[in-house]
Amino acid sequence: MRIHNIYVDDKGETHFRDIEVEWKQEGRGGKTSATFPATGIIFRETPGTYDYEWHPAPRRQYIINLDGGVSIQASDGETRIIGAGEVLLVEDTSGKGHFSKAVEGKMRHSIFVPIE
Template sequence: MGAQGSSKPAVMKRIYTGTDGMSHVEDIVLDAKSVMEKVTSVEVRVAPPGRFGDWHVGPQRQYIINLAGSGQLEVAEGKVDLPPGSMEYIDDLTGKGHTTRTTSKEERVSICLKFEDQKQRIGPLNPKTTTSPKP
């Protein structure tokens, strides 16, 4: 079970660099067996409406949790919507990277959690991983 009262599973978007050097996205279903990571810092980010970040890679491995406002990532497969409550695992540290955009009329507020162990590579957390392109 995902969010309180919801029958949908909790899902995190993993943004990673493929063998082709392009950033890709996959859904990772979170459950009681999901890997826990130690983090070194928590950063609150506020992005104004219309903010656009051109192609870039993640500065380091981190989680981003969207609290308010909506955003969008673009990767090799296309655009990925980031509604409030969504979570991303940023793992594309090389290659072309991804773009980011605030799509809501209000500010996008998110929390960034930076991993303590930057050498650890988290792959799919469980076998329920699926690719999730959006045209």
């Protein structure tokens, strides 16, 4: 299982990398990871007109897209579309941040899981 990760380097530039979830247990019900710390859960509805210029993340958090995608551009120029069912770990709380916008004008429901 892949998690998209956007992070900031020591020069303030943002980049993407992939994190692979490490499985700790496997049984009849499937595989599970270790427990990750979290401080809450936030539900979000984003309109299809969403177009948010350069900004850093407000906190380190996982974003889990439920039914729509979002286009995210890092300051190094890489753009990824994070689709429905995908997970993004945002860690660019300083620096140039990222640019995000709706995909195909569709509304998106997502869950934010703050980790600080």
